[in-house]
Amino acid sequence: MKTYRIALLPGDGIGRDVTDAAWAVLEKTAGSSGFSLEATRYPWSCDYYLENGSMMPADGIETLRSFDAILLGAVGWPIKVPDSVSLHGLLLPIRKAFVQYANIRPHKLLPGVQGPLRSEGFDILCIRENTEGEYSGAGGRVHQGTDSEVAVETSIFTRKGVERILRFGFEQARARRGKLASVTKSNAQKYSMAFWDEITRKLSAEYPDVEVTSYHIDAMTARMVMAPESLDVVVASNLFGDILTDLGAAIQGGLGFAASANINPDRSAPSMFEPVHGSAPDIAHLGIANPVAAIWSGAMMLEHLGEADAAGRVMAAIEATTARGIGAVPSKDKTEAITASVLSALD
Amino acid sequence: MKTYRIALLPGDGIGRDVTDAAWAVLEKTAGSSGFSLEATRYPWSCDYYLENGSMMPADGIETLRSFDAILLGAVGWPIKVPDSVSLHGLLLPIRKAFVQYANIRPHKLLPGVQGPLRSEGFDILCIRENTEGEYSGAGGRVHQGTDSEVAVETSIFTRKGVERILRFGFEQARARRGKLASVTKSNAQKYSMAFWDEITRKLSAEYPDVEVTSYHIDAMTARMVMAPESLDVVVASNLFGDILTDLGAAIQGGLGFAASANINPDRSAPSMFEPVHGSAPDIAHLGIANPVAAIWSGAMMLEHLGEADAAGRVMAAIEATTARGIGAVPSKDKTEAITASVLSALD
Ligand SMILES: CC(C)[C@H](C(=O)O)[C@@H](O)C(=O)O
Ligand SMILES: CC(C)[C@H](C(=O)O)[C@@H](O)C(=O)O
Numbered sequence: 001m002k003t004y005r006i007a008l009l010p011g012d013g014i015g016r017d018v019t020d021a022a023w024a025v026l027e028k029t030a031g032s033s034g035f036s037l038e039a040t041r042y043p044w045s046c047d048y049y050l051e052n053g054s055m056m057p058a059d060g061i062e063t064l065r066s067f068d069a070i071l072l073g074a075v076g077w078p079i080k081v082p083d084s085v086s087l088h089g090l091l092l093p094i095r096k097a098f099v100q101y102a103n104i105r106p107h108k109l110l111p112g113v114q115g116p117l118r119s120e121g122f123d124i125l126c127i128r129e130n131t132e133g134e135y136s137g138a139g140g141r142v143h144q145g146t147d148s149e150v151a152v153e154t155s156i157f158t159r160k161g162v163e164r165i166l167r168f169g170f171e172q173a174r175a176r177r178g179k180l181a182s183v184t185k186s187n188a189q190k191y192s193m194a195f196w197d198e199i200t201r202k203l204s205a206e207y208p209d210v211e212v213t214s215y216h217i218d219a220m221t222a223r224m225v226m227a228p229e230s231l232d233v234v235v236a237s238n239l240f241g242d243i244l245t246d247l248g249a250a251i252q253g254g255l256g257f258a259a260s261a262n263i264n265p266d267r268s269a270p271s272m273f274e275p276v277h278g279s280a281p282d283i284a285h286l287g288i289a290n291p292v293a294a295i296w297s298g299a300m301m302l303e304h305l306g307e308a309d310a311a312g313r314v315m316a317a318i319e320a321t322t323a324r325g326i327g328a329v330p331s332k333d334k335t336e337a338i339t340a341s342v343l344s345a346l347d
Numbered sequence: 348m349k350t351y352r353i354a355l356l357p358g359d360g361i362g363r364d365v366t367d368a369a370w371a372v373l374e375k376t377a378g379s380s381g382f383s384l385e386a387t388r389y390p391w392s393c394d395y396y397l398e399n400g401s402m403m404p405a406d407g408i409e410t411l412r413s414f415d416a417i418l419l420g421a422v423g424w425p426i427k428v429p430d431s432v433s434l435h436g437l438l439l440p441i442r443k444a445f446v447q448y449a450n451i452r453p454h455k456l457l458p459g460v461q462g463p464l465r466s467e468g469f470d471i472l473c474i475r476e477n478t479e480g481e482y483s484g485a486g487g488r489v490h491q492g493t494d495s496e497v498a499v500e501t502s503i504f505t506r507k508g509v510e511r512i513l514r515f516g517f518e519q520a521r522a523r524r525g526k527l528a529s530v531t532k533s534n535a536q537k538y539s540m541a542f543w544d545e546i547t548r549k550l551s552a553e554y555p556d557v558e559v560t561s562y563h564i565d566a567m568t569a570r571m572v573m574a575p576e577s578l579d580v581v582v583a584s585n586l587f588g589d590i591l592t593d594l595g596a597a598i599q600g601g602l603g604f605a606a607s608a609n610i611n612p613d614r615s616a617p618s619m620f621e622p623v624h625g626s627a628p629d630i631a632h633l634g635i636a637n638p639v640a641a642i643w644s645g646a647m648m649l650e651h652l653g654e655a656d657a658a659g660r661v662m663a664a665i666e667a668t669t670a671r672g673i674g675a676v677p678s679k680d681k682t683e684a685i686t687a688s689v690l691s692a693l694d
Contacts (some may be wrong), residue, residue, distance in 0.1 A: 076534070083534035084541065092535075116572050137388060139538030149506040155541035185586070187423070187430035188439075191486030195430065216635040218593035221568060225463050225597040236507035239532070239564075246565035250572040285639050 002035040004305055007067040007270070011090070012045045012130070013279030014289035015073020021291035021339040022071065022298040023194070025314060028346055029302070033310040039068070046086050051191050055081075055089030060167045061097045069301050070094065070272040071295065074279035095130050098269035100262035101161065102168045102268055103128040103241060107228075107248030107258070107274060110292070111323035120267060122228035125172060126248050128241020130262055131163040133157055134240045135190070138144070157192050169235030170207040179232035180212045183240050196237065219249055249276050253304040256290025259297040261304065272302040276347045288334045292326070295342060316344035348622065349382040351652055354414040354617070358437070359392045360626030361636035362420020368638030368686040369418065369645040372661060373691055376649070380657040387414070393424040393433050402428075402436030408444045414647050417441065417619040420641065421626035422503030435484070442477050445616035447609035449473040449515045450588060451647070452623060454575075454605070457639070458670035462600045469575035472519060473595055475514040475588020477609055480504055480539070482585045504584070506540050509546045516613055517554040526579035527559045530567045530587050541644030543584065568594055596623050603637025606644040608651065610634040635681045639665060639673070642689060664692035 010019040023039060032038045041162055042063075044073040053328045055075075057063070063105055064070060075091045076083050094100070106122040109115055139153035140323035166182065173180035183195035204212045215223065217240045223230065224247050249258030256279035264274040275293030283289060295318055321341040357366040370386060377384045389410075391403040402422075404410070405590060422438045423430050441447070456462055486500035513529065520527040529547045531540035544561055552629040553557045562570065564587045570577065571594050583591055594604030602624035609619040622640030630636060642665055649658035668688040 004481035008503060084537045087534050088537070118465060119463065120598055134548065135535045137537070139536075141538055147506055147541070151504045151539045151542035153503050153504075153536050154499050155499045156502075157498045161496055170404055185589075187498050188436050188482045188586075189486075190431045190435070190484070190588070192498045195488060195496070195498035219587050221590055221594040222597035222602070225444040225572060225594065228600065239535075242532075242565050243568055244536070247594070254573065256570070 003038055004035065004068040005038050005040070005066070007070045008039045008303075009044055009070060009090075010073040011075045012029040012047070012077045012086075013074060013281045013284035014277070015075065015279050017285060017287070017289045017335050018275060018291040019073040019293035021067075021069060021335055022294040023315070023347070025342050026294050026298045026302070028343055029310050029314055030197040032267055032346070033307065033313070034223050035307060035310070038207045043112050044090055045075070046081040048148060049086065049089065051079050055086055061093065064094065065098070065269060067268050069305060071301060072272055072274040073300060074275065074277060076279050078280070078283050079311060080148060092135070094272055095154075095262050097268070098264050098272070099129045100269075100271055101129060101165055102263040102265055103130040103260060104172075104247075104258045104263055105248060106321050107243040107245070107252045109252055110257060111319050112325050113257060115339065116249050117225065117228065119228055122225070122231065122251070124231045124248060125176065125233045126245045127165065127169050127172060127233060127235045127318070128245060129236070129238050130235070133238035134262060155192050157195055159199065159345045161306060161322055163197050163203070166203050166235060169233055170203060170210050171214070173210045173212075173233040175206065177232040178210055180210050181231055181232060181234045182212060182214050182215060183217050183236040183244065185216050185217045185240075187216060193251065217243070224248065225252060245276060254290075255293065256321060257296075259293050259300055260273050261297065261300040263304065271301075271330065273297040273304075287336060288331050290326075291335050291339055292322065294318045314342075320345040326334065350385055351415040351562035352413070353648075354357070354389070354411050354417045355386045355388040356391060356417060356437075357388070357420040358422045358626060359394070359433075360421060360628045360631035361624070362422065362524050364419040364632060364634070364636045365622060365638040365684050366418060366640035368682055369641040370472065372642050372664070372689050372693070373645045375690055376657050376661055377393065380654065380660070381528060382654060384635060390476055392422070393428040396428050396433065396436065402433055406680050407578055408440065410618060411441065412445070416652060418645060418648060419621040421622065421624060423617055423626045424628050428519050433694070439482070441619055443611050445611050445619070446478065446613070447611045447616075447618055448476060448478045448512055449610040450477040450592075450607060451610055452592040452595060452605060452607045454592070454599045456599055457604060458666050459672050460600040460604060460669050462598050464572065464575065464598050466575055468620045469598070469655050470576065471571070471575060471578045471595060472523060472580045473588060473592045473630070474516050474519060474580060474582045475511065475592060476508065476585050477581070478585070479508045502539050504542055504654050509543050510550070511612075513547055513550050514581060516580055517550060517557050517559070520557045520559075520580040521554065524538050524579040525557055528567065528578055528581045529561050530581060530583035530591065531561060532587075535561060538618055564590070567591065571595065571598060582628070592623060596644045601637075602641055604643075605640050606647055608647040610651065618648075618651055620644040620651075626680065634683060635678050637673075638682050639669065639684055642686075661689075664689045667692040
């Protein structure tokens with residue numbers, strides 16, 4: 001029987017609650033699908049940092065490298081450890097070290113979920129560049145603490161980095177409804193964003209079957225709210241994709257419903273699957289976190305592993321659950337109740 | 348009788364249509380308010396560029412300096428002149444040269460206007476830093492055209508620039524409902540955005556009566572859609588403010604309703620008033636542009652000039668018009684019909 005080795009990184013806060021939920025669903029699905037999943041759990045987190053002085057061991061990345069995939073909960077607990085330490089010590093290095101350059105986030109309303117928009121019939125796939133750009137981490141400060149202090153932060157875009165994410169976007173558009181929206185701000189950022197636009201134009205010649213449109217980030221946020229049904233695949237830089245996918249999460253009913261995959265398309269290293277939401281310390285371990293985003297991320301993991309049927313069954317079980325009215329689930333044991341409902345829908 | 352000297356810059360596309368509309372309303376208001384407005388119109392635009400090789404004359408900024416205020420329509424017509432030329436040749440230099448560091452944009456639903464959200468009871472004032480940050484224009488490209496090409500774009504934040512916009516934000520919050528949301532992304536941009544957060548914390552000690560909360564830009568876009576009624580004053584950097592105010596325009600029913608003021612709070616140079624929307628070449632001069640955003644921007648100009656009563660009368664006339672159902676106005680002469688309705692509501 002085929003066995004997939006999965007590294008589980010529950011991380012902090014509700015990351016732990018929802019990872020347990022997702023894992024229960026994935027294990028049951030595997031059991032009835034003819035493959036098995038083997039979990040190795042790592043406690044890397046802010047608590048780990050407080051004990052060990054680092055978010056993960058020095059050989060953490062090497063440890064993870066041998067797995068077939070990584071399932072992550074959430075990282076960060078700002079009052080224990082500043083985000084600039086926790087995220088730069090665990091989440092962001094994994095994305096970069098494993099060249100998970102494509103961060104994929106689907107935005108649509110699950111059955112029975114009411115979003116904040118009057119519009120309901122949208123189905124958007126956001127693809128966020130995940131390794132460079134505005135989150136390159138290059139910058140500095142001079143004259144610190146004085147009146148003349150200046151802080152700079154430099155966005156770095158490489159041709160290789162931009163080309164591969166755009167190409168990925170074109171491929172996804174080709175496999176869906178054939179429409180690609182590329183998002184920049186070239187009227188105000190004339191070096192980085194104009195570069196991105198040029199590469200978009202160049203590649204579009206190779207994909208004559210894909211209809212590509214360039215939008216400014218400001219216009220795109222408005223479009224996602226005014227006419228989300230006009231969008232198919234949306235591709236954007238690290239920062240712009242970050243912003244658009246939280247907006248996407250909002251229009252799909254909230255972060256509790258927003259799944260994501262950090263993909264290494266070349267499969268030269270493991271990919272990582274995580275809900276878009278953070279660790280939400282204020283509701284950690286109260287049993288009220290919505291596990292749907294994490295379970296859906298698990299389905300994306302199965303899909304990536306080549307188990308599309310099993311992934312489809314997980315999605316159907318999620319949909320059966322939300323269709324019954326997720327709001328009806330009493331909130332004091334919401335995590336457990338939703339998980340139980342998804343598990344039973346798998347039968 | 349007090350006379351205000353106004354520089355009119357209709358600019359491109361529908362900028363011309365809506366500036367005429369706004370001016371008609373402003374002139375009539377002045378006539379019945381005991382002051383007069385004297386317009387000097389400049390044709391600086393993309394057409395001007397095609398004839399003269401620049402968006403404005405070399406002494407354009409000096410020409411504008413002597414006015415009491417500037418009323419601008421919109422700048423840009425990408426198929427004639429690239430945005431990187433037109434905007435950097437007219438709109439952006441004015442904002443910077445006249446130290447219009449506070450770009451103010453109100454977001455609320457006018458009576459009778461239906462927005463895309465189910466939620467309707469919000470009243471947000473966005474304040475965008477307007478002179479530095481992500482739109483500093485610093486950057487470059489190396490190995491151009493080769494596989495190893497790299498483009499960089501540097502955000503530059505000065506203590507002076509950040510402090511003055513935050514201080515402006517605190518003052519506005521104090522004059523409204525006492526709540527200030529400061530928007531950054533310090534978990535991923537640890538130089539620029541951490542600097543902004545530090546200054547926010549420092550200033551908050553001087554404004555104990557203002558409740559200040561820091562949000563990440565991704566979380567803020569979600570909040571503007573999920574819980575806009577929880578927000579009062581929102582202050583953000585040039586890029587983040589740009590994004591949030593297009594989103595704000597969307598939730599208030601579209602760019603046709605989004606007004607803005609580029610303010611020099613020290614009054615050392617004229618301030619500039621302009622609708623948030625662009626030149627919309629596709630509908631230019633068809634008579635169908637919504638002039639409400641431009642008229643509202645004109646009201647903000649009157650307010651800035653110290654004519655608060657007159658500004659209030661313009662707002663009341665706009666509201667009387669939208670309350671009658673702006674959608675009911677036949678769209679073929681929408682600009683004129685709305686303008687006529689606002690004018691008659693002034694009687
Ligand atoms: C936590 C943060 C660094 C992260 C990001 O911006 O990448 C998160 O917002 C996300 O969207 O995955
Ligand atoms: C046209 C563009 C440069 C401008 C900006 O981003 O400042 C516009 O989007 C705005 O919001 O005023």
